[in-house]
Amino acid sequence: MPTVVPSPEWGIEAAEELKATLASHLDAADEVVLAVSEARRVHTASLQVLLAFVRDRAGVGRVTRIDPCAPPLREAAVSLGVASELGLTPTPLK
Numbered sequence: 001m002p003t004v005v006p007s008p009e010w011g012i013e014a015a016e017e018l019k020a021t022l023a024s025h026l027d028a029a030d031e032v033v034l035a036v037s038e039a040r041r042v043h044t045a046s047l048q049v050l051l052a053f054v055r056d057r058a059g060v061g062r063v064t065r066i067d068p069c070a071p072p073l074r075e076a077a078v079s080l081g082v083a084s085e086l087g088l089t090p091t092p093l094k
Helices: 012-023 044-059 071-079
Strands: 032-036 064-069
Touching: 012 044, 044 064, 044 071, 064 071
Parallel strands: 032 064
Antiparallel strands: none
């Protein structure tokens, strides 16, 4: 099972680098785990790249999991309504 550790930069300027990082794992037959322990400035463009990667893999029956997931990434996914498609749940309220 490949584990991918993307850069902690998730701004719009990092979307192309994220796409290149994920592209090499698009056809992996095993589950791909994205270890996103840090994420700063999560912009919609980078989140769209991630969502496209997860959807494309799911479309051919391949599993992608985000574990761990940095709070900024989770919050952006929840805010944009794509958390469930990414396999993420909102952070519980305390």
